Amino acid sequence: MSTHDEIRATLTSEGCAEEQFDEMNCPTCGGPLTLSVHPDMRQFFVRCASDTTHVAMHGENAAAPEWWKAHLSGGWY
Numbered sequence: 001m002s003t004h005d006e007i008r009a010t011l012t013s014e015g016c017a018e019e020q021f022d023e024m025n026c027p028t029c030g031g032p033l034t035l036s037v038h039p040d041m042r043q044f045f046v047r048c049a050s051d052t053t054h055v056a057m058h059g060e061n062a063a064a065p066e067w068w069k070a071h072l073s074g075g076w077y
């Protein structure tokens with residue numbers, strides 16, 4: 001399973017690969033992670049797909065990769 005530090009390090013790294021993200025999983029249950037990207041393409045929110053008490057964190061990536069566009073979401077208010 002992935003650690004919180006690994007998840008943060010991967011998502012804040014320049015050129016974070018989609019394959020790297022897909023290989024990571026929830027530190028608590030081992031399930032898939034859900035990524036939401038702010039319309040500014042810098043801020044992100046990642047959480048366990050089944051339970052936010054497992055993992056849920058915000059971060060920022062100044063060099064977000066192209067594949068993040070597929071994860072753009074509203075609701076950032």
Ligand SMILES: [Zn+2]
Nearest residue numbers: 026029048054
């Ligand atoms: Zn989980």
